[in-house]
Amino acid sequence: MMRIPFAAAVGLTFTALYFLAAIFAPLLAPYGMAEVVGDVWEPSSAEHWLGTDNIGRDLLTRLIYGGRTTIFIATAATVLSFTTGAILGFLAAVLGGWADQVMSRAVDLLMSIPTLIFALVVLSVMPVTVPMLILVMGLLDSTRVYRLARAVAVDINVMDFVEAARLRGEGRGWVIFREILPNALSPLVAEMGMRFIFMVLFVSTLSFLGLGVQPPSADWGGIVKENKDGIVYGIPAALLPAVAIATLAISVNLVADWVLNRTTSLKGGRG
Amino acid sequence: MGPALKLVAQRIALGLLLLLLVSALIFAGTQILPGDVAQSILGQSATPEALANLRQELGLNDPAITRYFSWLFNALQGDLGTALTNGQDIAQSIGGRMMNTLFLAFWAAVIAVPLAIFLGLLAVRYRDRWPDKLISAVTLASISIPEFLIGYVIMYFIAVRLRWFPSVAMINDSMTLGQKLSAIAMPVMVLTLVVLAHMMRMTRAAILNVMQSAYIETAELKGLNRFQVIFRHAFPNSIAPIVNVVMLNLAYLVVGVVVIEVVFTYPGMGQYLVDHVSKRDVPVVQACGLIFAAVYIGLNMVADIVSILSNPRLRHPK
Numbered sequence: 001m002m003r004i005p006f007a008a009a010v011g012l013t014f015t016a017l018y019f020l021a022a023i024f025a026p027l028l029a030p031y032g033m034a035e036v037v038g039d040v041w042e043p044s045s046a047e048h049w050l051g052t053d054n055i056g057r058d059l060l061t062r063l064i065y066g067g068r069t070t071i072f073i074a075t076a077a078t079v080l081s082f083t084t085g086a087i088l089g090f091l092a093a094v095l096g097g098w099a100d101q102v103m104s105r106a107v108d109l110l111m112s113i114p115t116l117i118f119a120l121v122v123l124s125v126m127p128v129t130v131p132m133l134i135l136v137m138g139l140l141d142s143t144r145v146y147r148l149a150r151a152v153a154v155d156i157n158v159m160d161f162v163e164a165a166r167l168r169g170e171g172r173g174w175v176i177f178r179e180i181l182p183n184a185l186s187p188l189v190a191e192m193g194m195r196f197i198f199m200v201l202f203v204s205t206l207s208f209l210g211l212g213v214q215p216p217s218a219d220w221g222g223i224v225k226e227n228k229d230g231i232v233y234g235i236p237a238a239l240l241p242a243v244a245i246a247t248l249a250i251s252v253n254l255v256a257d258w259v260l261n262r263t264t265s266l267k268g269g270r271g
Numbered sequence: 272m273g274p275a276l277k278l279v280a281q282r283i284a285l286g287l288l289l290l291l292l293v294s295a296l297i298f299a300g301t302q303i304l305p306g307d308v309a310q311s312i313l314g315q316s317a318t319p320e321a322l323a324n325l326r327q328e329l330g331l332n333d334p335a336i337t338r339y340f341s342w343l344f345n346a347l348q349g350d351l352g353t354a355l356t357n358g359q360d361i362a363q364s365i366g367g368r369m370m371n372t373l374f375l376a377f378w379a380a381v382i383a384v385p386l387a388i389f390l391g392l393l394a395v396r397y398r399d400r401w402p403d404k405l406i407s408a409v410t411l412a413s414i415s416i417p418e419f420l421i422g423y424v425i426m427y428f429i430a431v432r433l434r435w436f437p438s439v440a441m442i443n444d445s446m447t448l449g450q451k452l453s454a455i456a457m458p459v460m461v462l463t464l465v466v467l468a469h470m471m472r473m474t475r476a477a478i479l480n481v482m483q484s485a486y487i488e489t490a491e492l493k494g495l496n497r498f499q500v501i502f503r504h505a506f507p508n509s510i511a512p513i514v515n516v517v518m519l520n521l522a523y524l525v526v527g528v529v530v531i532e533v534v535f536t537y538p539g540m541g542q543y544l545v546d547h548v549s550k551r552d553v554p555v556v557q558a559c560g561l562i563f564a565a566v567y568i569g570l571n572m573v574a575d576i577v578s579i580l581s582n583p584r585l586r587h588p589k
Contacts, residue, residue, distance in 0.1 A: 109292050112571070114526040117544075117563045121300045124548040124556040201417045205530055208419050209545050224420065228534075231423055234431050242420035249415030 004258075011254030018067060018248050025068040029061040034216040041227075041235050053237055054226050063244060066218035071248075073134055073213070074199035080138030081195060085145025086188060090176045092146070093153035104150070107143045115140050116205065123211050133212060137202055141195060148191055152184040186259070193256025197249045204245060220245055278579045286572040290565055294346075297560045298339045301553050342557070351558040354547070361558050365540060369562070372532070372539035375455055376524050379462035383524075384517055387467050391474025391513075392506070395482065396497055406475075410468040418527050422461045422534035429457060458535045465527050466520045473519075477512035481505045511581040518574030522567045529563075 004012070021028055031037050035057060042052040050059040092100040110118075119136055126132050156162060162179045170178075200220075206212035207221030215222065220241035227238035345352065351361035394403045413421065429435050436456050446454070481487065482505050490504045529541030536542070544559035 109289065109296065112289050112568055113293055113296065113560075113564045114522075114567050116526050116529060117560055117567075118297075118300065120529075120544060120548045121297055121556055121560040124551055124553060125301050197415065204417050205419060208417075209530070209533060210549050211545075221417075221419075224423065228423065231427050231431060234427075236427060238423055239420070239427060242416055242424060245420065246412065246416045250411060253411060253415065 007254045008258035011251040011258070014247055014251035015255060018071065018244075018251070021064055022068040022071040025064050029058075029064045031058040031061045034218075035061075041230055041233075041237060050240060051237060053223070054230065059223075059237055059240065062218045062223055063220075063240060066220045066223050066241065067244060067248075069130075069213055069217055069219035070200055070203055070221070070245075073130060073137075073203045073219070074196055076134045077137040077141065077199045077203070078192060078196045080134060081141040081145050081199075082188070082192060084139065085142035086149040086181075086184075087176075088142070089146040089149025089151075090153045090180050090184070091172075092150050093157050094172055094175055094180070100150075103146070107146050110140070110143045111147075115202070119202075119206065120209075120211065123206075128211055128214060130213065133203065133206065137199060141199065141202075145188075145191065145195065149184065149188065152187055153180050156180050156183050186262075190256050190260035193252045193259070197252050200245060200249060204241070275579055275582075279576050282572060282575050282579065286568055290568055293564050293568065294343055294561055295339060297557055297564065298342060299335075301557055346558070346561065352554040354552055354555050361555055364543065364555075365558065365562070368538060368540045368543050371537065372528055372541065374451070375458055375462070375532075375537065375539060376521070376528055378452070378455065379459045379466070379524060380521055382459060383463040383466050383470065383520075386463070387470035387517075387520075388474055388513060390467070391471045391478065392501060394471065394475045395478045395505075396501060398479070403475075406471060410472055413464055413468040418461065418465050418530045419534050421464055422458070422531055425457055425461055425464075426534070429460075455537070458531050458537055461531055461534075462524060462527055466524050469523065470516055470520045473516040474509075474513055477509045477516065478505050480512070481509045484508075511578045514577045514581065515574045518570050518577070522570040522574075525563060525566050525570070 036055060037058050038048060038052040038056045040052065040054060040056050042048055042056070044051045048058050048060065050063065053059050053062055088103060092103045119140060122136055123132075126136070157180065162175060165175055165179050203212055203219065204221030204224075207219050208225050210225060213219040213222050215226070223241045224238045227235070230237050231239075342352070349362055351365065353359060354361055354364070390406055394406045397403050416424075436453065478501065482501075487500060487504055490500045495503070528539065529544060531537070532539045532541035533545055540559055540562070544556065544563070547555040547559070
């Protein structure tokens, strides 16, 4: 059994806690998701641990359900972005030639527009629904995964074992999934942590701008939007999602760092 | 100057080409996507007459290519069309807001750039000691929180608890420079924090990269102290990567501004864009999107040109 460094263990614990809370939200939350249970912006009490929000819903409940939405969307978008980006990136590396050129230049073009701006442009004509958000976020982000996957795969593609597989008469599918994928997995997994955090921040930003998850569903960005007017009166309800997002992001970061360090030491790089 | 000039000319041509393609992409993003634009603007309950009117108004009955080129040529002449929601001229509404946005971004850059470079150098000087560790911890924290939340945290503590600054950043033309600066103090603070982290990290990495060269070891063996080594030998050679970092972060600032303006209800272009995205005002969104993308591409281009010009091997060809 390998030893897990302290920082990574803390990161893993918190990440696991957040995911468990997201999965079991209906069991954990003390009240219903959109249930009005008290006065407006009540301070914290035994009934409402974190107080209530702008229309009297339990804030802890909103945060738990909000985490569920945010984490679900971020996870789905990350998965989409990785499948699309990695498959296209590997394909570009294996095919080479004009197919590689066309795909790489198209990605350059997409990356020359700030992601948030392009997402806003697209969302101005598209219906703002959860599947649409996942699609837009995932596809826009897959450009970054594409670049990484292609760079890694180009290196692996010229190695002897890949050559051996080709001479054996294996097809492109085999080369991509059985030769390149297993060897490219570690840098991709480390990158996955970074992309996931980026997705959490991205969906929160969109929801905060009113262009993400629509009410009455809760998500962390939306909770800030709903409670931001309280700030001026000194009610810190809108700041609570900050704590949630920051702890989640830092924990995932710690895990990703650890994975990255392990993989670089495997290759004899500096740890 | 031969090869350097040629490279610069090439880079500018590439930038212009990119801008043309981006304009096409932004146009396509709002026009040729599946679904009827008029329908999604008016919603499901729209009457057929209203739909037909809007289609006529948007010119949706012409082929997309025709519409794209007429939009592009008008935009090049400064005519960005009229807003659907209030019928006002977009170029006129954007003008003043753009100045406000640039004002905000300018002051954020003026504070963030020297500070980031200084802190980056400090982190290298005290590498692996507490100043370096503190700087990386703060960096990690600030990239883990979205910009708008940093904004509210700062607003909560500084404007509401301490009452140093007003919590909204309203500015208008009749204010003096001092009043304007005090009004934008908080948004500038937030933007500085946001870009500072990235810039510091990348400056640190750029200098550490140079520090591994053989001539740095020579300078150390010569008996220079660490500050002299960093300032006289490492810093000049890391100017190109640092300028690159600065430009990339200014480009990042352009996007950060959008969100921060909404937080502090600052009358700039970002807020204008966000408002009109939720109202589904397509011409305004296209115009703002194009301008933001153009600034972003422009800054990236400047970054590349500076790194070409600062490379002595290209400046003095054999």
